[in-house]
Amino acid sequence: MQLIEAKGLARTFTTKHGEVHAVRGVDFTVADGEIVGFLGPNGAGKTTTMRMLTTLLAPTSGSATVTGFDLRARAAEIRARIGFVSQNGGANPGYDVTTELVLQARLYGLSPAAAAGAADEVCDFLQLGDLRDRIIGTLSGGQRRRLDIALGLVHKPRLIFLDEPSAGLDPAGRNHLWSYIRRLRDDLGTTVFLSTHYLDEADALCDRVLILDQGKIIAEDSPEALKRRVSGDAVTVEIDGDLGPALERLKAQPFVRDLVEEERRLRFRTDVGERAIMATVRALDQSGADVTAIHVDRPTLDDVFLTLTGAGDGAVNA
Numbered sequence: 149m150q151l152i153e154a155k156g157l158a159r160t161f162t163t164k165h166g167e168v169h170a171v172r173g174v175d176f177t178v179a180d181g182e183i184v185g186f187l188g189p190n191g192a193g194k195t196t197t198m199r200m201l202t203t204l205l206a207p208t209s210g211s212a213t214v215t216g217f218d219l220r221a222r223a224a225e226i227r228a229r230i231g232f233v234s235q236n237g238g239a240n241p242g243y244d245v246t247t248e249l250v251l252q253a254r255l256y257g258l259s260p261a262a263a264a265g266a267a268d269e270v271c272d273f274l275q276l277g278d279l280r281d282r283i284i285g286t287l288s289g290g291q292r293r294r295l296d297i298a299l300g301l302v303h304k305p306r307l308i309f310l311d312e313p314s315a316g317l318d319p320a321g322r323n324h325l326w327s328y329i330r331r332l333r334d335d336l337g338t339t340v341f342l343s344t345h346y347l348d349e350a351d352a353l354c355d356r357v358l359i360l361d362q363g364k365i366i367a368e369d370s371p372e373a374l375k376r377r378v379s380g381d382a383v384t385v386e387i388d389g390d391l392g393p394a395l396e397r398l399k400a401q402p403f404v405r406d407l408v409e410e411e412r413r414l415r416f417r418t419d420v421g422e423r424a425i426m427a428t429v430r431a432l433d434q435s436g437a438d439v440t441a442i443h444v445d446r447p448t449l450d451d452v453f454l455t456l457t458g459a460g461d462g463a464v465n466a
């Protein structure tokens with residue numbers, strides 16, 4: 149079963165400076181049991197799409213079903229079946245952890261006894277047991293994110309939306325959180341739809357990734373397949389003086405792909421950057437270029453976008 153089915157979903161905001169087309173008609177599905185990531189830069193429309201799918205914001209056009217119910221006609225049914233963890237969380241910093249979880253469960257209509265049971269269960273699952281009596285305002289960033297997820301889970305939704313779940317966490321905290329997110333699906337069978345800026349996060353967690361750019365989905369694939377599209381390292385060579393001879397010389401090298409000319413530097417893609425360095429230096433030496441620096445970068449999210457959106461303006465042999 150598809151838990152999300154979006155068709156031409158769009159949202160335009162009218163501001164005093166004009167219209168902002170935040171989401172320009174997205175079509176996608178999320179199947180029961182999947183972990184799907186929405187990957188995109190700031191302002192791509194990730195949060196706006198999530199807010200529409202969680203019934204918090206009306207679409208300007210298009211339609212969607214979530215957990216099998218129509219977004220416009222059956223919002224209450226959808227809300228009862230989903231969890232939403234927003235970027236800022238919604239917990240009251242003055243309450244203790246248990247009180248907040250029980251209150252949240254009561255909001256979903258659970259009896260006091262059932263709410264207390266649900267709070268216990270979710271605390272056990274997310275290993276919040278030792279923090280049950282702690283005042284929320286005193287939790288660390290990682291603990292707070294775990295509580296935010298617990299609040300989104302307390303009514304046992306089939307589908308949970310996580311908006312940039314690891315924003316603001318250090319690397320250890322992110323790794324920790326990722327293991328909890330995997331368990332949501334693996335142990336509880338919860339379908340997860342998350343948004344992120346980070347390719348490594350999508351890679352670590354997602355079965356499938358939708359890449360959003362300027363309100364449109366520009367690619368949809370498994371993380372592996374996406375990485376294959378941008379396989380290889382980026383090599384940057386900085387040159388003093390005329391770039392022309394160096395450009396011609398590099399173009400002729402078999403290991404050079406997607407050669408791009410920028411101000412005072414040449415960039416290209418190659419399978420293994422470290423291996424290409426010696427050959428690059430030799431080739432440039434023969435061209436008489438005055439090389440001032442050369443460095444290698446692993447593919448980043450920027451590279452994914454550059455590749456998917458057409459390798460930028462300066463590509464000379466793409």
Ligand SMILES: Nc1ncnc2c1ncn2[C@@H]1O[C@H](COP(=O)(O)OP(=O)(O)OP(=O)(O)O)[C@@H](O)[C@H]1O
Nearest residue numbers: 161163168170188189190191192193194195196197
């Ligand atoms: N209430 C609003 N009024 C006007 N413009 C808005 C509103 N909400 C969002 N936008 C604009 O819509 C666009 C998409 O924003 P959105 O928050 O969905 O992006 P995002 O991909 O979640 O970004 P981020 O990664 O920064 O959270 C942006 O240009 C944003 O400024």
